[in-house]
Amino acid sequence: MGLREDLDRFREVGERRREDLTEFIRHGSLGGSDPDSIEIPIKVVDLPEFEYDPRDRGGVGQGQDGTPEAGQPVGQPHPADEGEDGDPGDEAGDHEYYEMDPEEFAQELDEELGLDLEPKGKEVVEEVEGDYTELTRAGPNSTLDFERLFKQGLKRKLATDFDEEFVREAMRVADATPDDVFRWCREENVLVSRAWVETEWETIPDDERGRWASFEEMVAAVERTTTLERIHRDGLRDVPFRREDERYRHPEVTEETEQNVVVVNIRDVSGSMRQEKRELVERTFTPLDWYLTGKYDRAEFVYIAHDAEAWEVDREDFFGIRSGGGTRISSAYELAAEVLEERYPWSEWNRYVFAAGDSENSSNDTRENVVPLMESIPANRHAYVETQPGGPAINATHAEEVERAFEDSERVVVTSVADPADVTDAIYEVLSTEDDQ
Structure with missing residues (x-):
């Protein structure tokens, strides 16, 4: 095997070392990607190369001044130069990334999880196509x-x-x-x-x-x-x-439906939502956003944070906000209903409403307010993701109440994420079935 074949083999091995998609979603760094380009780390394989040392060291086997004679004991080694003592470094290792667009991500996630989501057309777009085949009674x-x-x-x-x-x-x-x-x-x-x-x-x-x-x-x-x-x-x-x-x-005018989707992401930012819970929300919601971006012609996102009140935020702020207030989940659904009605009419947009939190809510708010609001907001899918590391708390009943209220509906799914290993299962539950009505 020649040097060229070796080089090609090393490159092929490097490309195959891309991090597994499931492991990337569960444990990888999601923050380095943006909505249009998903960066998945690959392990770098150093290619062999020859190096020439220009320093004059004489010929092979030739001694220099002070070189011991044969059989003469060698003294203690000289101390290393300052700064070359081999202490552990604090710099990050080299990484390369496999760049994946949302369409490829969605396709691979379909294959990885066995998903088969078929986007629905909503907004009507008129397009003029080719031949003059339509006839009217008037014209030039x-x-x-x-x-x-x-x-x-x-x-x-x-x-x-x-x-x-x-x-x-x-x-x-x-x-x-x-x-x-x-x-x-x-x-x-x-x-x-x-x-x-x-x-x-x-x-x-x-x-x-x-x-x-x-x-x-x-x-x-x-x-x-x-x-x-x-x-x-x-x-x-x-x-x-x-x-x-x-x-x-x-000219023949055909009406085509554009596959538009709006995703409303709702997150509890109250005092009980500590860092580990927030990270589980980000690890679940981010791949969902990428997937739907890849599936639809046009995808828009709305981010709503809430404690006892709700407000719309930018994506950059959505996963990091934390407040010290209480929790009233219905405030987020009230704001979501307003935003969808004003900007994303159901006749023109596919809608997904995803909410996440630790399932804690103010007394009776779920039964009296949240459930009726979810019933009144038309959407392809409503989902609630409960993030409770270590299992559900005694007073965290929101997920259970929602699941009980919609147990016969495929339009609403409730899932739980206790650690990163649960994330892909939760994504599958959210996306695997969809009510056709």
């Missing part, structure tokens, strides 16, 4: 569909055309009147108007009237030509165009 002359106009006129001509010479011969029947001729034409399915018969009646010379004793004798003696035969003989003339046949071509 340059878009007149003349081919259709000609066909309609030709159909009318074929439907109303008749053998004029044949009808004129019928006017030469003895004792016939214009009314007799018109009646006879109707009986023979000759589509001629009474006005035409009356006009042409005057053109027949008097000495030609009485040529035929009856209409039967005339029919037997005179050959009747078809419309097709007359067109072949005389050509096509006087196609009857009418305004009601005019149609104007317009």
Whole structure:
């Protein structure tokens, strides 16, 4: 194996050392990524290389001044230079990153967790596509569909055309009147108007009237030509165009639904939400945001923090805020309802409302306020993530009450995260099923 093959093999090994996606979500550093680029660490494999030391040390095996003779004991080693004593360093090791966009992240998470979320289209977007295939009754002359106009006129001509010479011969029947001729034409399915018969009646010379004793004798003696035969003989003339046949071509306009999603992230920032609980919220919510960004054409996010009151914050502040106040979870849902109604109507936006906290809430707030609010906010999915390291506390009943209230609904999911190992299971529970209504 040559040096080039060795180099390629080392590179391949390095790329395969990318951190496992599940382990990255559970234990990796999520803060180094942004919504459009997810950085997953890979272990660096140093490539072998030759180094040339330019210092003059003489030839191989050649001694220098002061070099001991063969068999002479070697003295104590010289002390290392200052700063080279080998103390442990305090600098971070080198890292490289595998950059993944949200679409790739969503695809890999689907494969990793067995998810199959199909985004739904909501907002209608009109797009003009290609050919002029739509027809309307008005438009500029340059878009007149003349081919259709000609066909309609030709159909009318074929439907109303008749053998004029044949009808004129019928006017030469003895004792016939214009009314007799018109009646006879109707009986023979000759589509001629009474006005035409009356006009042409005057053109027949008097000495030609009485040529035929009856209409039967005339029919037997005179050959009747078809419309097709007359067109072949005389050509096509006087196609009857009418305004009601005019149609104007317009470009085909198709309506497509854009896959839009808004994600409302709600977090309890009260005094009981200590650092470990906050980190579990971030470790759960961040991959959910990345996943939905990768799944939808357009994703927007709303971040709401609350203690006894609620307020909207930036994403940069969302995971770090901590207050000393009490907890009233319904305040966050009241604000979420206002934001969604004003900025993200249900008819145009897919909605996900994710809330997280340690399941502590003020007395009766869950049953009397939160549950009715969740019922009144249309969304693809409501989720509550309980973050309680070490297991649920005695007075932390919010998750249990929500789960009990919506036990028959696939639109609401309640899950628990006690340590980072639970995060991917919680993500799967939140995303694995979705109510189609």
